[in-house]
Amino acid sequence: MTAINKMKPIKAAQQFIQKWFPDCQAALLAGSVTRGDATETSDLDIIVFQRNILSSYRESLFDFGWPIEVFVHNETSYKQFFETDKKRARPSMPRMVYEGIILKNNGLIEGIKKEAKELLDIGPDEWTKETVDLKRYFITDTLDDFMGCENREEVIFIASSLAELTSEFVLRINRKWIGASKWVYRSLKDFDQEFANRFVDAFDLFYKSGDKSKVVQLVNDVLEPYGGRLFEGFSLGKIRSGGKSNDK
Structure with missing residues (x-):
């Protein structure tokens, strides 16, 4: 047929x-x-x-x-x-x-x-502060890699990871459902059409021209209300005196 x-x-x-x-x-x-x-x-x-x-x-x-x-x-x-x-x-x-x-x-x-x-x-469960900090740390680490990488082949894949982490953060911090593949954009659009457009424009500019500026600004703006980038002071799995973990 x-x-x-x-x-x-x-x-x-x-x-x-x-x-x-x-x-x-x-x-x-x-x-x-x-x-x-x-x-x-x-x-x-x-x-x-x-x-x-x-x-x-x-x-x-x-x-x-x-x-x-x-x-x-x-x-x-x-x-x-x-x-x-x-x-x-x-x-x-x-x-x-x-x-x-x-x-x-x-x-x-x-x-x-x-x-x-x-x-x-x-909607999904609300993230704990520990989870928010953990996600901020991973986004910060990936953003640093993205900004510093001068290898075109490698930075393409770093950008993909950064887009996934950032979209997840925006949606989950607002207790919205996330998605994979085409559902990333659909989920962002359902949450905030204006933000979804900005998100696509920023990454589209990078993929077309290599200009990272809009992606960097976008990620910084996403993190800023929750304390901004996180690196110094972050700890995961450290055992304090008394045998208690200092996980975040």
């Missing part, structure tokens, strides 16, 4: 469920096709709730003209993924469930969607 006559995503997903999971309790179509930002290479993300499986699993295949990622859960296994996503502050599973289009439902989906929305609304 060619891309020109590829089956509509919802129809393909419905037929996939009928073919492979006819006895499932519920199913959802999630991902880019449901958000309206699918591309020619997008796949179908399908979540299935099947009572008679012992543990959750993920499988990739082609069917009905589409690459398909299927995530199969029983009535409780999804909860572990919700909890794991909350701890890592990347709500992949809750977001898929909440945004998902219902393909089949025996009454199970409403409760799971409610759980997903509540988790998304609450």
Whole structure:
């Protein structure tokens, strides 16, 4: 089946469920096709709730003209993924469930969607001061490497690390969800469109011209309200008298 006559995503997903999971309790179509930002290479993300499986699993295949990622859960296994996503502050599973289009439902989906929305609304746990200081230290160290590096090949990868650390800091310090890959920009945009534009402009200028000034200013501005760069006085793992750790 060619891309020109590829089956509509919802129809393909419905037929996939009928073919492979006819006895499932519920199913959802999630991902880019449901958000309206699918591309020619997008796949179908399908979540299935099947009572008679012992543990959750993920499988990739082609069917009905589409690459398909299927995530199969029983009535409780999804909860572990919700909890794991909350701890890592990347709500992949809750977001898929909440945004998902219902393909089949025996009454199970409403409760799971409610759980997903509540988790998304609450946001990730607040960072402790120790965590904030630790992240400031790592950003400072990476920024120093970025500023001092004169090797073009190496500094490209340092810039990538700096962008990841800085975006994480901005989002987590404000108790917002983070993301990876394309979700870094999407998460920043959801938080603050103006800041997201500034972030992209700064790194875009560096990658195009080698000009580091806007990146350096951006990172300094991000850290400044929380004490600025951190190097002198930072300690990790030092044992004080009495046997107590001085971890930060």
